[in-house]
Amino acid sequence: MNKNAFRQLSYGVYVVSTWDHGRATGCTANSAMQITSDPATIAVSINHDNYTNSCIQDTGRFALSILGEHSDPGIIGVFGFKSGKDHNKFNEVESAVKSYLPVVADACAYIVCEVIDKMETSSHTVFLGKVVDADVLKKDDPMTYAYYHNVIKGKSPKNAPTYIAEEALTGSADSAQTSAGGAVQPAKYVCSICGYEYDGDTPFEELPEDYVCPICGQPKSVFEKK
Ligand code: FE
Helix, strand or coil: CCHHHHHHCCCECEEEEEEECCEEEEEEECCEEEEEECCEEEEEEEECCCHHHHHHHHHCEEEEEECECCCCCHHHHHHHCCCCCCCCHHHCCCEEEECCEEEECCCCEEEEEEEEEEEECCCEEEEEEEEEEEEECCCCCECEHHHHHHCCCCCCCCCCCCCCCHHHCCCCHHHCCECCCCCECCCCEEECCCCCECCCCCCHHHCCCCCECCCCCCEHHHEEEC
């Protein structure tokens, strides 16, 4: 099986949010899709290990904030690489309440759903939600997972349904360290927390000591040379 084929599926980048006993919480998701148009229903897949999963089970409601290409990539770090169990993620981003649910203000659109069914898999719950509210927040192109991967240089958290271990992608462009002509490429510096690959014009070694990962906000010291 060539898992590179999975990379040919298209996904967006979303924050799925709900309440945890009156406290807003949420996590990133890329497996979300519209299932039917009338009534409008949405399916999202959330890992059992994500704290948001149990919160959606409790409240029976969730909101989908659809991130745009111009949304702050730091939002993905806050919602994708920290646990909502002991971290108030919504304290770090601008939010709004729409139809009684918290959404990310810097998203290009939101959809609020009421859970009408769910399916358990070995690792994830697929929630089926009836849409009760939706609106566009700003003019922007929705961020696709390909854009996140290729332009922002971000990676999937390990509990994403679409996560593929890099070692499983043998022969992928990501693993190439030499060019077609055989010349050695400059060393890559990759954030060990979120997988962000530094690609700025300034050599990584010359970045100031207070440099932080633009995705997860962790310091320069957590970057590893690849
Ligand atoms: Fe990072």
